[in-house]
Amino acid sequence: MIKEPKQLAKNLGLVFRQPEFLRMALTHRSMGANNNERLEFLGDSILGFIIAQKLYDNFPKASEGVLSRLRASLVNQDSLACIAREHKIGDYLILGSGELKSGGFRRDSILSDAVEGIIGALFKDQGIAACENWILAIFAKKLNTLNADSEQKDPKTRLQELMQARGVFLPKYELISMSGLAHSQTFKIECIVLTDKKCLGEGSSRKRAEQASAEKMLNLLLQRESK
Amino acid sequence: MIKEPKQLAKNLGLVFRQPEFLRMALTHRSMGANNNERLEFLGDSILGFIIAQKLYDNFPKASEGVLSRLRASLVNQDSLACIAREHKIGDYLILGSGELKSGGFRRDSILSDAVEGIIGALFKDQGIAACENWILAIFAKKLNTLNADSEQKDPKTRLQELMQARGVFLPKYELISMSGLAHSQTFKIECIVLTDKKCLGEGSSRKRAEQASAEKMLNLLLQRESK
Numbered sequence: 001m002i003k004e005p006k007q008l009a010k011n012l013g014l015v016f017r018q019p020e021f022l023r024m025a026l027t028h029r030s031m032g033a034n035n036n037e038r039l040e041f042l043g044d045s046i047l048g049f050i051i052a053q054k055l056y057d058n059f060p061k062a063s064e065g066v067l068s069r070l071r072a073s074l075v076n077q078d079s080l081a082c083i084a085r086e087h088k089i090g091d092y093l094i095l096g097s098g099e100l101k102s103g104g105f106r107r108d109s110i111l112s113d114a115v116e117g118i119i120g121a122l123f124k125d126q127g128i129a130a131c132e133n134w135i136l137a138i139f140a141k142k143l144n145t146l147n148a149d150s151e152q153k154d155p156k157t158r159l160q161e162l163m164q165a166r167g168v169f170l171p172k173y174e175l176i177s178m179s180g181l182a183h184s185q186t187f188k189i190e191c192i193v194l195t196d197k198k199c200l201g202e203g204s205s206r207k208r209a210e211q212a213s214a215e216k217m218l219n220l221l222l223q224r225e226s227k
Numbered sequence: 228m229i230k231e232p233k234q235l236a237k238n239l240g241l242v243f244r245q246p247e248f249l250r251m252a253l254t255h256r257s258m259g260a261n262n263n264e265r266l267e268f269l270g271d272s273i274l275g276f277i278i279a280q281k282l283y284d285n286f287p288k289a290s291e292g293v294l295s296r297l298r299a300s301l302v303n304q305d306s307l308a309c310i311a312r313e314h315k316i317g318d319y320l321i322l323g324s325g326e327l328k329s330g331g332f333r334r335d336s337i338l339s340d341a342v343e344g345i346i347g348a349l350f351k352d353q354g355i356a357a358c359e360n361w362i363l364a365i366f367a368k369k370l371n372t373l374n375a376d377s378e379q380k381d382p383k384t385r386l387q388e389l390m391q392a393r394g395v396f397l398p399k400y401e402l403i404s405m406s407g408l409a410h411s412q413t414f415k416i417e418c419i420v421l422t423d424k425k426c427l428g429e430g431s432s433r434k435r436a437e438q439a440s441a442e443k444m445l446n447l448l449l450q451r452e453s454k
Contacts, residue, residue: 037291038283045272045279052272053350056265064264098411123280128355184325 008092021125025117028110030096039120040113046123047116050135051075065215072222074142077112083138084111155215168194173210191217235319248352252344255337257323266347267340273350274343277362278302292442299449301369304339310365311338382442395421400437418444
């Protein structure tokens with residue numbers, strides 16, 4: 001038995017003027033054409049923006065690469081599904097019978113989409129300021145414990161730690177080219193992990209080029225996971 | 228000789244209260260640590276959000292997949308570089324000597340980053356409403372000519388047309404599995420292009436599963452290009 005969306009709104013600390021938006025945000029595509037996918041598209045973009053601006057302000061010295069990684073660590077299917085579980089959003093999902101039987105209300109992807117759908121619904125109902133307040137509230141704990149400390153380490157160290165944590169071979173660095181005169185040389189280095197993933201880095205020293213290639217590799221590996 | 232950012236602001240129809248943000252938006256990383264990458268990160272997320280909400284409103288019947296593709300066709304390195312050229316933003320870029328010599332002010336990636344940087348700068352200076360106005364102004368032509376017509380075609384047809392336009396072999400569809408009883412069957416179909424790109428689609432009929440796999444493939448191919 002699906003619970004009433006109104007009760008969910010209350011639990012989330014929200015009041016919808018147009019509750020049909022919330023209902024749509026909770027409606028999975030297994031219910032047919034009027035589902036939450038459009039609101040999810042909207043909510044995803046709003047979430048990306050609100051978290052980006054918060055990180056920009058909170059970490060004034062972090063580079064673009066660090067900001068991207070921090071956002072990817074905050075906003076991903078896992079973290080959104082976790083927020084959904086915390087607020088028991090699964091109990092309010094409107095699913096087709098197939099998904100219902102197979103336990104769709106517990107699936108990470110469905111839960112995560114519903115959270116983005118709710119953000120889209122809130123935007124249509126009340127605008128961006130309301131979204132900002134709610135997003136910052138549901139991410140408050142995560143934002144507070146987030147620190148750029150682990151981000152202070154250089155990219156090579158972090159990449160090495162990531163590979164070790166996964167129990168796979170350490171990255172290799174190969175010099176691809178060296179050009180220019182003594183005081184303005186350019187090094188190109190390729191970082192290789194798992195034999196087939198390669199990222200090219202460039203820098204005015206071998207070390208800098210290695211760090212640049214490691215940073216690209218980290219972005220590649222972590223961004224893929226956040227999709 | 229680099230022109231004054233103030234003149235650019237005027238050309239763009241903008242007045243910055245804190246012109247240092249605009250200067251930073253125009254400063255390439257070849258100039259050192261105080262560059263436009265952080266503003267670009269912010270601007271990119273704002274652009275994604277503003278275009279998402281506009282498409283959501285303009286195309287009330289478009290599916291999430293269509294909205295994503297429309298956005299990818301509007302917002303990509305090509306289109307942003309094109310906007311930059313239209314407004315002669317290249318003349319105002321602040322580049323290190325290496326980039327200057329190698330003609331960095333003409334490079335698509337640098338021009339595109341500068342546009343996103345300006346959006347980030349405008350946000351820091353004046354907030355989201357000003358960004359929305361400016362983004363909708365610079366995308367007005369593109370938004371007006373955009374139509375969902377080509378998007379009315381089904382995913383298989385569009386994928387086929389895309390492959391034909393590129394002169395490569397047509398997609399193949401392979402049945403991976405079939406499960407369930409007569410009236411609630413699930414088909415899984417894999418769409419394969421260029422021998423190595425594969426996307427799995429699911430549906431209650433073979434045809435629906437093929438369309439779903441083709442849609443995923445379109446998203447995969449077009450999103451990659453928009454990065």
